[in-house]
Amino acid sequence: MVMHMSFSVAVAGASGYAGGETLRLLLNHPEARIGALTANASAGTTLGEHQPHLRRLAEVRLLPTEVEHLAGHDVVVLALPHGASGAVAAALAATGADPVVVDLGADHRLVDAAEWAAYYGGEHAGTWPYGLPELLHPGERVAAAQRAALAGATRIAVPGCNVTAVTLGLQPGIAAGVVEPEDLVAVLANGYSGAGRSPKTHLLASEALGAAAPYAVGGTHRHIPEIAQNLRSAGAARVSISFTPTLVPMSRGILATATARLVPGTSPAAVREAWESAYADEPFVHLLPEGTWPSTAAVAGASTALVGVAVDERAGRVVTVTAIDNLVKGTAGGAVQSLNLALGLPETLGLPLEGVAP
Amino acid sequence: MVMHMSFSVAVAGASGYAGGETLRLLLNHPEARIGALTANASAGTTLGEHQPHLRRLAEVRLLPTEVEHLAGHDVVVLALPHGASGAVAAALAATGADPVVVDLGADHRLVDAAEWAAYYGGEHAGTWPYGLPELLHPGERVAAAQRAALAGATRIAVPGCNVTAVTLGLQPGIAAGVVEPEDLVAVLANGYSGAGRSPKTHLLASEALGAAAPYAVGGTHRHIPEIAQNLRSAGAARVSISFTPTLVPMSRGILATATARLVPGTSPAAVREAWESAYADEPFVHLLPEGTWPSTAAVAGASTALVGVAVDERAGRVVTVTAIDNLVKGTAGGAVQSLNLALGLPETLGLPLEGVAP
Amino acid sequence: MVMHMSFSVAVAGASGYAGGETLRLLLNHPEARIGALTANASAGTTLGEHQPHLRRLAEVRLLPTEVEHLAGHDVVVLALPHGASGAVAAALAATGADPVVVDLGADHRLVDAAEWAAYYGGEHAGTWPYGLPELLHPGERVAAAQRAALAGATRIAVPGCNVTAVTLGLQPGIAAGVVEPEDLVAVLANGYSGAGRSPKTHLLASEALGAAAPYAVGGTHRHIPEIAQNLRSAGAARVSISFTPTLVPMSRGILATATARLVPGTSPAAVREAWESAYADEPFVHLLPEGTWPSTAAVAGASTALVGVAVDERAGRVVTVTAIDNLVKGTAGGAVQSLNLALGLPETLGLPLEGVAP
């Protein structure tokens, strides 16, 4: 039984991919009433010029991203470039308006201001409740504390998409103490929508088709400290991770192959049990049967994460492979899931569970 | 100045991808005269029905793969399923014919019969000179011994495509002693042509488009012992490697992200120097400038390998990324390069150096 | 206000693409209760082995496609190869069960038995009410009669996917008399899922990636008589059409470029008015603003059709471009839309209006 707890919601940055995906989900959310849509350079145009797939909003005119247009809603979603949401959130608060603010950007994810400065530069905007309900807390084998932290929250920092994939892949083993949190290695196959909508030569279709290519190699990617922060939450004393994303010719999807050293003496059964118990009751995160591996196609458009795990005894490593849709579970779906918790709604309300495959 | 040393060549398995690519290269090789083309199920049809891109051979009729059709050539290339080439090579020898035999399959790659039995099953067909001219031998920093082993060879075992990519990525660091040969981790993005031309549901375009998916996860891939064999050649006492290939939506190409633990106390300059010195004079293998990373698009259709390397000091790992075309440097190009050496021809003769990009 | 009119539904052919897409939609349909799922070769396996994206049905075991398993449901959807549904429907009726039967195959689409024999071969299974609610009838400028024909129907023949795209593109002009129904020319870009899930060499990802290729060229495609039948419904006395589908590297989607000769003396405004009035109130079919053209990406996963139209006065032709998702508006979505009408439910109930883009 769903209580009626209808809420109005404004989206800042509606012409981009993250904003568009948020709107696609909210259009199908039974309690959401979509209000102001704002943009920067595209203010004054209609949403249909940018998001022709969002038929029911095609005629809506975009407003400039100003506090006066965002205030007056129950919920404000910020789909803005990194570094921009801190100021908007502060300005909103200064008006006396007190909406629930959901930040899809990085500004409020990191706890450690020094890490923010090192990876993003500039002053840290402060830390908000972290929008990954499945995040394990110290001592947990099944996620509960993070859900409690999100219940009633008025600020939500939505995780990075790569971070969600790698965290979901590795955290059960770290929480259970069956893998080492040091010397992790993760390599990701990433769809191009994760790079955003600003035109750049290396993101052109002509360059992408027929090509696989890495970026941010060698420990420079901004998602690294966020992964480490999450795995410390799951129980790691000290995390080190080699992290390499690679662009492959698909629009959506992350396939994260994340491996960790097996704690010597651990049985394969104990490994499997760690992942099984962590995700047995999760509505969006599923462990696949032994010997079965996920495809990003199976989660396209859905807020689902699929995880496979194996022990490679010869190599002394546990290998996990996690598939998510970067724009759904990795961004907009994770945001709506967390928002549901914040508003006291059923966690899965309005969210797609089935991918659009093939 | 190229000596004229024209040779006739038969290709067994001409209707498949490896056979077709070999023919594409041989058509542009100034000393090759293409002779008999054979097939199994497709015997009796014309090559044009299977390889419509090979215009000059479109009318050639395929013969059955029988020794009588292969004998009488200077060179025989075997592009057959694993397990099939051993018998054909033996039967050829029994006729008294003594062509140079180039095996694109796995049958003659492994030195250790027990590893053959463990990964492929059945009896080992024996070990042939290994067709990776750039392979470093113990004590070498620049490849010479493998070229010597191939000069005048009458049998050549062409490496596996994934093996070529991972070996080229990692061997300079192992030979130079700057990375540890244990606890290697490699994750590959693979094009679909590597899976061959037999129709299977999971290889359909409808399944592949928009999808990234792993296979042979957890240490089961047959290329693992071959990688270890190569890295032992380069100087490793004991190799362990976690190896995960992933299919991504492209037809050709392998992008191999291969990482190794940095030997404590090693400077980034020493790391870079190891790769630079190994490949400075190689005609087909190029180290990219610091901070630059390869795309498979840049090597499509070419027998070139591009390698990037970085040190991630926080993670304590060296990260290498290598791009090859699986059908060229990874199969047919490596074969022709080795054949050139065997025949005393210039190593690069007839081989494309430039990729077809974009 | 939605009346509760819950119905049980069986799907025959649940392991294929059309069956899977039907289930994806039914899982999100508020009145559908999914019952028996059947298959042929895959009977005995779980749905999750074939449709890993349908999470909530992953454990359901497939039954053999036999009447005893299909009878006893309010609705039976037949997602079977052409020629197979006629017999199943007849056998179902013979049991005394009288479910609403929805045929996704071709068996009951054509009115003319001679055309069935010419294009499909064998005996015609009879004609059922045609599941294209937007189909114009003689004299209509806005579709109403076809909806009336579907209201309360107990048999529904769902149109072919290419047919839906071409019919929606051209029928407004024919109904309004602004274009000639003879000498139509249609060329389509088709995603690979339309070719089904049986593995064939020319459908492999390795063949498809980087390739565009036509099939059924020269008037041989089975959808041609069905297009003509629809355009005659819309008012054409005699239809002739050159129809060429081409496979392009995407999984879903049809982009149909369909052109017709302008009736001499017709103004561009009259042309535009024909399309505008036909689709102004359609919930799933939308005419795009002048100078704007559809992309299949905008309708991926949605039951929406987007249509653009222009007059090329120099060429004397009206050009229409229509984008649909072949599996949704072209198959499963059209089926559910028609089923809603048959059951007296709101026409759009449970159907996705927004595409999954980018």
Place this chain on the structure above:
Amino acid sequence: MVMHMSFSVAVAGASGYAGGETLRLLLNHPEARIGALTANASAGTTLGEHQPHLRRLAEVRLLPTEVEHLAGHDVVVLALPHGASGAVAAALAATGADPVVVDLGADHRLVDAAEWAAYYGGEHAGTWPYGLPELLHPGERVAAAQRAALAGATRIAVPGCNVTAVTLGLQPGIAAGVVEPEDLVAVLANGYSGAGRSPKTHLLASEALGAAAPYAVGGTHRHIPEIAQNLRSAGAARVSISFTPTLVPMSRGILATATARLVPGTSPAAVREAWESAYADEPFVHLLPEGTWPSTAAVAGASTALVGVAVDERAGRVVTVTAIDNLVKGTAGGAVQSLNLALGLPETLGLPLEGVAP
């Protein structure tokens, strides 16, 4: 026997796709010596930063596109935006240098200055010998006059890529009088490299993957008057053509489906004979066997065109499907072929005949 007639060549616009492809071909041309490479915004950078696949030129530094750098070569290739080459050619001539100038842009293709003004705007730069050796002249059934026009030419206007595909598809039937030149309809599937390398939102990989979308619909494309000009050369009194290009998710390739009304009373054999006789002896253009259709994959990287033809008697139309690589036969390959003729070299010298497939 190849005479040695080595020539030096400068390429203006070396950082773009057309310039890069020209260089790829010239690197494998036995008589070409590559000289100055120029660019506009990229002057001062190395070619390797833009064309990482052109290994042998990776270290070459780009000069500004100024006459002083282009003069002093035997051949100058202009790979510049439309409207830019006229001025450069004029300035070159003014220096007294008299190289062979090959213009890959549109400036010198059209004979009719009014059509230039209507489709491109501005003043017409004059008409140069047209670089399509296979173009039929009035009364010809086999191309000879165009080759004669190119022999010894010092200026060459290379055709548009779409124009090449449509002209090759249709001209045999028009020259033979078996199809009507009025009411032609052509719909093309185009790879993204044809849109160039300037970053634009609608050309992003995220937008392109999974999408087919038309552009320049309704008779606005600039290639239309050039197609008409060619077909008039082949014998048409008056040409009208509906022309619609569509972008599909591939980097290279054009698949042109071009149809024409059958002249009443013409037999299918007469149709086939027209195409057969026109192309029987062409080195780069091949008619496929009856019932066989081309894929763009078969011509990727090659200067080959594959043509299929069928008669659809019910529709009263001849359907032709032509596949080319837009950057090779459609641009750089056609340029080198014409240049070979201009210089008195064998027409096929240095040009790839076999596509890189799969």
